[in-house]
Amino acid sequence: MEILMSIVVGILFMSAVYLILSKSLLRIIIGTGLLSHGAHLLLLTMSGLKTGAAPVLTDGVESYTDPLPQALVLTAIVISFGVTAFFLVLAYRTYQELGTDNMEEMKGNDSND
């Protein structure tokens, strides 16, 4: 299971890098979304999957899922949700101001400022 998940994470990272390297701003944002998904999945996988019990700790429990990564992944998801929302609004504003969503045309110019 962990190996399968690692492969999925790899695929997610791969597609994310491909999308981030493209020119269109929207694709880049989708790419960052995939990248954070990959990272979150990795975080969840790294603690071990399918241990066979809920993360409840009472006396004498033999197997339990580690609850910590679940808390971490929730935090990370919320943060990436906020940042992605901000990114989308920023991209939309930029598109309105600059009239382009092509990163090639967003290189800085050499004039002052």
Add this chain to the structure above:
Amino acid sequence: MKNKPNDLILQTVTTMISFIIILFSIHLFFAGHYTPGGGFIGGLMTSAALVLLLLAYDIKTLNTILPFNFRMMTAAGLLISVLTGAGALLFNQPFLTHAYDYFELPLLGKTSLHTAVLFDIGVYLVVIGVTMTIIQTIGESE
């Protein structure tokens, strides 16, 4: 200006469904802490209901139904959460330490009252406030 789409079914269903969603979200909110649920999920579900209203009608209608300033709501929620956490400072306990006890309440019977609920109310408000601010910011320009 395009013709107004005929979304009678969506609007009719929304008026009923959204209240059910909000009620369920309040249930989720109170279920929190000992069972799955809590301020974050409750808030997210409430804002989902509000977004559904927004989809069926439009921003103006939503603003007349719910004349809230969602930014203020975020601020108020943050303030409640931070103050709940900081309340522990008064008793010289570490920040975010919570207190709870069991009370015999009329009708409800033995109930656990927990200061984490106050914290969760803050979270609930922040989540609704932030989500609605995001949606409004994106939606406003259209």
Add this chain to the structure above:
Amino acid sequence: MINLPLLPILIPLLSAVLLMFFPKRIKVQRIISMAGIAGTIIAAIVLTAEVKANGIQTLNLGDWPAPYGITLVSDMLSVLLVLTSSILTFFIVWYAIIYLDDAYERYFFYTGVMFLLTGINGAFTTGDIFNLFVFFEVFLIASYLLIVLGGKKGQLRESIKYLLINVISSALFVTAVAYLYSVVGTLNMADVSQRIDELGSPGIITVIAIFFLIVFGLKGAIFPLYFWLPGSYSAPPIPILALFGALLTKVGVYSIMRTYTLFFYHDQGYTHQILAVLALLSIVVGVIGAIAYRNVKTIIIYNIVIAVGVILYGVSAMTPAALEGAVFYLLHDMVIKAALFLLIGIMIAIAGASHLNQMGGMIRDYPRIGWTYFVAALALAGIPPLSGFVGKLLIVQGGFETGDMVGPLLVLLSSLMVLYSAMKIFMNGFWGTPKEYHGEKAHLANRLWVPAAALVLIAIAYGVGSEAVYPFIQMAVEPLIDPAVYIEAVLKE
């Protein structure tokens, strides 16, 4: 008061939340934010005194015992950084009150600054590696708001790149934490250090060390990850640039310093060697940039890269003298960079442009500003008895102790180049033929000078009084040299 380590985080957080209630009332905004920062400074001073008297202070949030809950750890290094950041923010906000237009102040500028301070102080104080990520995000999101404020075309363009870089580095941070967690099974930094030691530091730890170096290197702008810095930092207005330049990269540097002395000190031949090489390359690249450009903003921004290189070279040497130098230089650099950014901000305000070709002869009309800049430039380069000197001396001494000849010489050589690049601004901006200036904010110049001069004064006091500061620095370095000090204070065995 067991919550003392928390106060420098809580006070700015509370004032940020209060500020959100009155977005349009500028006077209230100014008063609350200045009062909030002043309160933070007082709390930081009390905390420093407490740490000096009673050693490392810890606080387990929510009363969860140490390796399980989130622990805040105030050792001398973190309180000194918290104190410096708070003081700098105070003067920069003072400057911003004079400098910024009303439109900025109405659009959550102060809220952004207070959240930024919350995140920075939190990142310096936390003793939990995932909590470090959370505080990173707090100040990053605040910095996204600040960098885009104003919404000019160039600003939007650069904000997108800044945001993209940081989103990627955040994802890598989560990945690095995931790997670390899978190896050691804990997040408490003291516990992580202990477990790595117990495991005998397997090879995977070295991989994770490099991973963390990439993550923090992106934030701290080391070679070859500094590429976003000149573009993004030149976009926002001067007070925001000063905040970013003085504080943000330093959080990355602090994190490298902390992780490389607490977690990854076993395989120094590999990890610290890489760090040393990258640090020296940062110095070289920074020097080239600082000499090549004639835009005052860009010159000082490249000086950030040089300073980061110098500090990290000190960290990589890992001898007591070098680490003391690194801490000393880190504090010095925060103060002097903020002062320099504020001073060139005045020059830009007078000239209405940031290119040296459009400046000249300012010393005739503004002698005070000219000589203040001159002193600040000397301090930046490390001319004794000013503050940069002691730090560099210790770093060079520590470098020689390890038997490395190239590194210390490069650091020394870079001082000359830094002096040249800073003097270039002085010669071209203040000397030469006076020009007609039409800067919109020129009439503010003398009022803007006050906070900038105050920072230069602090820098001078820090240099002249280094004898008095030295015991604090020595105490700050203790847990860096011997992780057991840190572990014992947190886990209380």
